[in-house]
Amino acid sequence: MNSNSIYSVVDMETTGTDSANEDRIIQFSCYQVQNNEIINEFTTDINPNREISSRISQLTGINQQRLDSAKPFDALAGTIYKLLQGTIFVAHNVNFDYPFLNSEFQRAGYPELELEAIDTVTLSQLLLPTLTSYRLSDLSKYFNIFHKHPHSANGDAYATSKLLIVLFKQLQELPAMTLSQIVRVRPNLPLDTFEVLKRMDADNRSQPTAKPIPNYLYIANGIVLRKKELLSNSQEKVVATYPKNKRQKQKVLPDNLESRPQQNTMMNMIYNNYSEDNQSGSKNLIIEAPTGVGKSLGYSLPFAYLAEKKQVVISTATNYLQQQLQDQTIPLLNDGLPFHTSSVILKGSSHYIDLSKFKTVLYSSDSHPHNSFLKCQILVWLTMTKTGDLDELHLNVDQNGLLESINHRSTKEINSDNPFFSDDFLRFNIQNAKRANFIIVNHSYLLSNWEGFSKLNEKPYLCIDETQQFLESVRTENKQQILPGMILADFDRTSIGIRYALSAEIFSNNESLSSSKQKLVWLLSSARASVNETFSTIFKQIISRASYKKANSKLQVNVNAKNRDQYLDLLTNLKGEIAPKLKQLTKYAKRLQSEVNNNNQAMVDSDKHELKSWFQQLEKLETRLVDLLTVIDLFINHFSEQVFWITVDDITNYETLSFNCAIFETANYLKKTIYNNFEKPTFTGATIFSSKKSKFIFDNLGLQRNDVISRRLKSDFAASDKARIYMVNSFEPDSEVGTEKYYHFLSESIQRIFRNSPRQTMVLFNSLDAIRQTYHFMAEDGFTETRMVLAQGVNGTANKISRAFGQQEPAILLGTGTFWSGVDFPGDLLENLIIAQLPFDVPTDPYNSALYQRARMNKQNPFYSISLPNATLKMRQGIGRLLRTKDDIGTVFILDPRAVTKHYGSIMMANIDSNIPIESGSLDESIVNMLSFYEKH
Known part of the structure; x- marks a missing residue:
């Protein structure tokens, strides 16, 4: 392997993954790269001498007739073997392509290839550690590589060759010290991939003068880090008048955004409540802002004007939503506002790397083979990150062992005698938070670190987004x-x-x-x-x-x-x-x-x-x-x-x-942690109220109505034109929820809906057991063999099947838990939603059982005071998954008989308040109505 080496970048399409048995190559493609340029290309179809499945044909675009007219591998083996001789074999997942090709050569009577072979998947993971996907199509999109036909050997080999050139350039730009440390750690990489790093490191060492590091980097105690700057403490104050009407707001909003009526109402409610012109004093705000209102901008803009006087803390449900506010909403504000507003994300100590701990374990031996690779990813990441937030690495659960040995445990660990004291990321983020206009946290952080905010000179403003999740966090943090x-x-x-x-x-x-x-x-x-x-x-x-x-x-x-x-x-x-x-x-x-x-x-x-x-x-x-x-x-x-x-x-x-x-009783807790240490909060979210009076939300927040201004905004989407809810009202006798007959009914209903309208379909359940039983009947019918069905707990975790669902069309996802409220599939990624079970909490759950007993002792009916309001909110959240943007359309099927046969079902449906028309009928009638709906759209 040297500077003049030729790299043969190979991709193959096959009938399957098992070369030892019946699977064969059906297409071979090779692009040869030398000195970062493509110098040669060879592509051919290959007759596998057997039938290929319809799924492989659909995936690759290669049909049986085309293959029948192609040459078999035996007739092409000599050409391919000669083409690869004296080159370095490259593939995107080389541990599949290289052994598979060698098996075919052996079958054709040729000796195995004895080439150096390198892998672009692990090189991408090493050099681009913050990406969420290393699929070839996603990497091509990231680097703007032309990838005309994914899952064709020619298209994939071309994209991989271009990717290889990009990765070599990334490797050349890596600081010499960082590369040398990676080589010393010696990560376990496929086949000869590590030799690429060794060669580049040797080239660096052979230079008469050391390669200088870029200006944006610096070396701290033997680790190369990205430079970071504290926010200015003396930002220029601009006297700006809050834009009260639509015309004024349009001037400060970016050109591609329109001022929405309901969003305008939300903005004015917030600004007027906290404005110095409010003679009666501020009150707690509860604003339900459904999808389509533009909620994030709806609270961020007025608070940006208020933040000129004191800081604003925004608390949201997840790390992802924190990042979304930082990366999307705040930049939108700064595009139009007459002043600059700054923001900082704060997370718990364990999210941040402790550089001193990392330096200590860097060269230590590891029992887990993946740890050495992760250490090398972190070395590369440290040349990129300005936050030190380990979430940027999107690591899996099985990598937690190393993380627990290199992350911060608490702020108490930050001592001035630490060699990385001045470089510490946690300390830097805390310092920056004292200077920022917006401090963006998640609910867990707010509830765990409220004392830090209580020490500020002035009480900050507080906006709690995703209020329903906030209440759940209050319960979780206090369990x-x-x-x-x-x-x-x-x-x-x-x-x-x-x-x-x-x-x-x-x-x-x-x-x-x-x-x-x-x-x-x-x-x-x-x-x-x-x-x-x-x-x-x-x-x-x-x-x-x-x-x-x-x-x-x-x-x-x-x-x-x-x-x-x-x-x-x-x-x-x-x-x-x-x-x-x-x-x-x-x-x-x-x-x-x-x-x-x-x-x-x-x-x-x-x-x-x-x-x-x-x-x-x-x-x-x-x-x-x-x-x-x-x-x-x-x-x-x-x-x-x-x-x-x-x-x-x-x-x-x-x-x-x-x-x-x-x-159990949240009022005193929230008073101590939240209400005493912040200005009166603004609570917002897409689904807050469980009924028109909604005593439930006031009780849970511990607020008195006379100290609250509440408003239920209407969506700016015309939901009545974009969706339908079908309540199935005909069921066989003895098919009660939870029975085997009921799960059989669910299986048949899902199959019939999907066969009539094969669109992206999500089915919401109330338990993993219900999913398993329904999936079992679908599999028994042979449905899962011909359709993509992704079942939580059967085909993988919620995260795994969520990713797969976004990449496979059309598919069916069977899910529970976070799929009711925490996952977004905009556009045609979700068109049909099926409610298999009403989302009641399990009454036998130990916490629920204790909670209900305490309610009964307080002369309350726990079903109507706790269970039904919670289920109604969850139902509203579930239905809210369907319309996420103004262009979305779709249908909802409710298959739980309790929605039509029980009094509480009618109470729940009456409080859905989605503006989506509800139609009742048999399953047959509902399917006909669904087809009619889609014909019009």
Whole structure:
């Protein structure tokens, strides 16, 4: 491999992926590249001497007749073999193409190729670590490479050859230090791909003078980083008058945006509420702004004018929505406003890389083979990122092991003696947030870090977008689970560590160290005994009431005012014993740490490693004990604001006990965290109200109506012209929801709807089990063999099938959970929506069960006060998936019989408030109406 090497970029279309059995090549294409130019091209169809499937024909555009007239591989093998000799083989997924081609050569009587072979997929992943997809079509789009016929060998080989040229240029622009570090880490790359990096590194080293790094980069402690600048603290103040009417707004909006009537109303409501001209003072705002209003711009523009006086915190549901505000909405504002507005995204500490930790593990050996590759991706990413936000890497769950060793744990870790103190990304983002007009956070961050905002000189404005998700976050952030078995296991690991695992020589010659060790041993033993005694007593009390005691039998006890006392004394005593011992544990651990630091020079590396691991284990135990004391404090002092329940997953096993709590009364919590530390908030979202009066939302937010201005805006989309809702009202006897007959009915109905109108279809369920059963019947009918059906929990995770659904047309997606509210498929990516089940929460869920019991004790009917409003909101969110832009059209089928046979079904449907016409009829009638609707559109 040298500067004059010829790279043979190959792509093949095949009948399948298994070359060892019956699969064969049906098209071969090769583009040859030398010195970053295409110098030769060869493409041919190949007769596989067998029938190809309709799916392969549809995918590649190659039909059977065309292949029957082509030469077989045996007749072409010599030409292809000669073409590739003396070149370097390249493919986009070389581990497929190279072995497959060699299998064909062997079958034709030729020896295997013995070429160097490199892979453009992993090179792309290494050099472009922030992309979300490395499919050839997506990379072609990203680099503006002409890719005329995806899934044809000729089109794919041409695009891959152009991609290879781009990747070589990317590699040449990589700082020499970064490339050298990658080579030293030695990532595990397919076949000979690593040799490309080695050759480039060797070329760099052979130069008489070192290659300078670009001006936008700098070197910090041996790591190449992107330069970043703090926002100006003295931005030029521009006196700007808020544009109140449509004509004035049109002047400050970008030319490609029109002022929308409902959006204009929203903007004025917000500005007028907080304006100094408002003599009566501001109130809490609740603004329901359905799709089509332009909600993000609707609140961002008035707050941009208000931000000239004090900061604005925008809280939204997800990291993705944070980024969308930063990358799309704020730039739109700056295109038209007479002044510049700045913004910063803040996330929890764990989202940011700790450069010091990364430097420490960079060259350490890894048990997981992917970690070395990830380290190299991070080295490249550090030359790009200005935020240090690890989310930019779009990593998978299986890569969390390395991330947990290189991310920040808290802001307390940022010490001035850290060699990367001045370069630290978390510190930089926090500093920038103090200077920005807009601080963009997600709900979880807001609820976990409200104290940071309380320290600002002035109360900031607060806009909470996606209000329904905010309320869910309030519940999630306040759910805690104590697992006594895990606490005891951590006690044991920590005790064993200090008693036996740590080398005796560490303590033998130091009396102070030895004394601290003995005190810690006693404290650990004593505290463990207290925890064990308390929860073993609770366990015995619970199982003594069990009617049967069979292994694996589960049990749940909801703790209420009637049975609280039997646990109160036990937990109060435990708190009295654990709290002082935890303080002492912390005290003696610090003393031990200090002694270790003083004796650091006298210790060997193995001792230092053992002590470091032990201190990490102790920190984990201390965290568990703090969580335990927090829950006990809630039980003693805030019982009325929480729900508590105890579960035992196996009544013969004490270690399966868990003690749980979650928030019930949110008013005091929100007052303490939100209302006391911000100006009166603006709450907005596409679906907030569950009914016209909607007592539900006021109760959940803990707000009084007389201190709230609320408005339900209308969509600027003419929904009545763009969609229909079909409520199926004819069902077979005994086909109640949850029965086998019902799932069979769902399967048949989905198939009939799709066969009559094969469009992008999403089916919303209420559980993974319901999806599995419905998919089973669809598979039994053979439907899944000829149609693309993507079932959550069957074909993959929500993220995986969501990506596949966006890439396959037409397809059916069977989903639950986030598909009701958290996923967007605009345009023709979603045209038919099927509601398989009304979205009621599972009443037997431990939290729901405890919550409903508490409601009953407060003289409320939990179904009508909690369950039905929640289901109505979720139903509105689900239907809202259909029309995401002004050009969208589509239909909704509701197949749950309860929507038409139960009184609560009519209540729910009456409160959908979607402006979409609702038609009732049999499935046959509904399908006819659907076809008529699409004929007109």
